[in-house]
Amino acid sequence: MKAIFVGGAPRSGTSVTHALLCTAPACNDYHPEISFVRPLFESYAVGMEHWGAHTSQFFKVPEHLRQHLSKLVMQSMSLIWRVQKQPKVLCVKDPLLTPNFAAVKALMEWPTQFVTVLRHPHDVIRSQQEVYTRSGVKMGAVEVYRLATEYVLSYAHVDDPDLAGSVFHFRYEDLNQEWLIDQLRAFTGMGGINPAEIWNKGKHEPSEKERANPFFSPKYHGAIDTSRRFEPLDPQFQKIVNEICAPLMERCGYKSDGSVEAW
Template identity: 55%
Template sequence: MMTQKPAISPEDNAPQKVIFVGGAPRSGTSVTHALLCTAEACNRYHPEISFVRPVLESYSVGLEKWQAHTYCFFKEPHHFKLHVRKLLHQQMAHIAKVLSNPRVLCVKDPLLTPYFPAMREVLGWPSQYVTVLRHPHNVIRSLQEVVERRGGEFGRGLIDFAVHDYMNSYAHLEDPALEGSLLCLRYEDLNEPETIEALRDFTGLPGINPNSIWKNNKGREYTPTPQEQADPWFSPKYHRPIDTQSRLSPLAPHIRDVVNDVCGPIMADYGYGPDGSFD
């Protein structure tokens, strides 16, 4: 008797699980990703997987437009999900192959963060999600620096966009779809032994070692190129020991007031004071 083949065949070299690192842009996702990549079972540190994000965006749009458009191409939403799953498997399997097929694949893209619930639903592989929070004053101040490095002005329109994007980056924290698979931590606590231990316990990676951060698999520290350092998004904290102290001047009062107004709920929940302090 013939049995029906699964709609999605497992990849030969699929990782045992995938860890996605997220959070608002400039919240500390890079250093957190680099920290996780110190575990022997993980891949080396690498740039963001931004090219994967449109696959999840297409899933969101396809569901939103199901009645108007998508129904014409798939018999039911589940078939559409399997189609997107196949695309994700191709993307993630390619990433794993390029990174020497680690047992645990650890990746990051801050702008993928709002899609974490959809990722867990669609991917079909074991996955975990590590979300980094940082005081919104410092996040917005760092974004201001990026804009000004580009020669732009951090005006009211960009301020409003930035604070609402910050809030959207953490809308998934209460999503039941991520129950049991999400760890949320504060950037300000990243150097604390309790945080390192929490990461080890959550991921099952005892080899996470802050003393090895940014080093390659031969124990050598990476030296950024002049081109990388010229990027407006580059931070002098990259490829250095973990340093959670703010290196920029405080926000201007008119920006601070907007941040406090919009980001107040998260600030209250995570111990961030309206004066820039934290518990």
């Protein structure tokens, strides 16, 4: 029994990655985000951050805090495992949990791996802009600055020494490449990952309510498609994103004009 957490910035391709991993026979069906568990992991990060000022008044040593929250986390994760028909590999996702993957590692009692998907930040912010539009909200420079900052924070865990050997990260733009699928199979130990079967386990036709959700994408429940759906991000927004995300963009082969280097 082990757990795999799928992460990445919101709108980076976490849903399709989760659905892909769930094609493996050893894994559960694709299912919604585990957002209700996120506060438990976040509370450990907050508790440790404020250990000297606050948390130490309630626990003698940090290990006692970890044990306390670990029990709560494992109760919730065990519930998810049972609801998902007790798979050999429990694969879950919640993009907003990604910055706290170190806390996840600290609290989980099962062997745990992390699969993290990156996507060109121009496309991530542009997709988030579409969510804003569908929600009836106009996105401005302030929101772009915040979202770009959150984008960078979503990938800080990739180089965390406490997670060494537990994280596999890749580019969304390469998701339809067979060499990447092979690497995912090797990392997760799930040789049955099959792109041709994506979304088929537990398949259902999206309801009108699901389609009306601002976060819904027409790419859901279809074959893997990494092509762009929207026109390029506005130049003034591109400038903000490039300034904030430059180091990560250079590392991943993401160019300032929105293009992607072939790997």
